Amino acid sequence: MSLKHQIARKEIIDTSLTILKSALVIGTWGNLSVRIAGEELVAITPTGVEYDKLLPENIPIVDMEGNLIDGNMKPSIELPMHLEIYKNRPDINAIVHTHSVHCTAMAIARKPIPASCEDLVQIVGGDVRVSEYRLPGSTDLGHVVVEALRGRQAVILSNHGLLAAGSTLKETIKIALICEKSAQATLMAASIGGAIELSREDCEFMRDFYLNKYGQR
Numbered sequence: 001m002s003l004k005h006q007i008a009r010k011e012i013i014d015t016s017l018t019i020l021k022s023a024l025v026i027g028t029w030g031n032l033s034v035r036i037a038g039e040e041l042v043a044i045t046p047t048g049v050e051y052d053k054l055l056p057e058n059i060p061i062v063d064m065e066g067n068l069i070d071g072n073m074k075p076s077i078e079l080p081m082h083l084e085i086y087k088n089r090p091d092i093n094a095i096v097h098t099h100s101v102h103c104t105a106m107a108i109a110r111k112p113i114p115a116s117c118e119d120l121v122q123i124v125g126g127d128v129r130v131s132e133y134r135l136p137g138s139t140d141l142g143h144v145v146v147e148a149l150r151g152r153q154a155v156i157l158s159n160h161g162l163l164a165a166g167s168t169l170k171e172t173i174k175i176a177l178i179c180e181k182s183a184q185a186t187l188m189a190a191s192i193g194g195a196i197e198l199s200r201e202d203c204e205f206m207r208d209f210y211l212n213k214y215g216q217r
Contacts, residue, residue: 004036005041005070009043009056009059013054013056013059015169015173016032016045016051016054018173019051019098020051022173024100024176027050029099029161030099030161031045031078032094032095032096032172033079033095034093034094034169035093036061041069042062042063042083043060044062044076044079046059046071046075047073047074047076059073060075064083064086066080066083077137080137081141082095084142085145085146089146089165091167092165094165094171094172096165096173096176097162097163097164098163099161100162100176100179102183103156103161103179103180103183104160105183106128106130106183106186107161107162110133110158111156112129113156113182115203116185116186116195116196118206119182120179121198121203121206121207122207123153123178124152125153126152126200126203127197128179128182129148130148130155130157131145131147131149131155132144133159136160141157145157145163153165153166154175154176154179162183
């Protein structure tokens with residue numbers, strides 16, 4: 001096992017524990033993956049295994065066609081969706097799929113998270129769209145998710161949950177957490193008149209600010 005594979009597997013395990021402790025997932029549901037730098041390979045969580053029981057050798061490493069290269073467990077059933085995103089979005093290096101409560105509420109109502117929270121707009125790029133419904137684990141699910149994810153870093157999966165996508169797993173966890181907070185705030189705002197969306201111009205300005213001027217450059 002190469003050093004790059006060891007690093008990717010450790011990142012998967014550490015991030016799995018983070019989403020479990022953050023209540024972004026319950027039980028064995030949800031999944032996450034990361035590209036292995038400089039290789040056409042992906043490390044992904046195995047299917048149906050409790051996150052706090054994962055060992056490095058349990059983390060499947062697959063090629064871009066889904067063939068198992070290393071690991072002693074089967075990859076997540078959502079592997080086709082992850083690979084479809086990676087094939088179509090070279091800017092994305094990490095994916096976190098969660099079943100957090102408020103994002104799932106938006107998913108079962110098939111409602112987008114509106115572009116109302118400034119931090120959401122900055123980190124996601126606008127509203128969080130809802131993908132068309134497809135059965136979990138299907139290749140078709142990957143196709144509709146890629147379409148809804150166009151120009152964004154997160155998407156609501158109809159009747160399912162949230163998918164966040166970023167340049168690193170650390171960033172992607174932050175995206176998932178902000179989406180959950182924004183979904184909760186949106187649902188709360190509904191009781192006092194509803195969320196007010198920001199203009200497209202303001203969304204574009206804030207996204208550019210976040211990407212090019214925010215923080216210590």
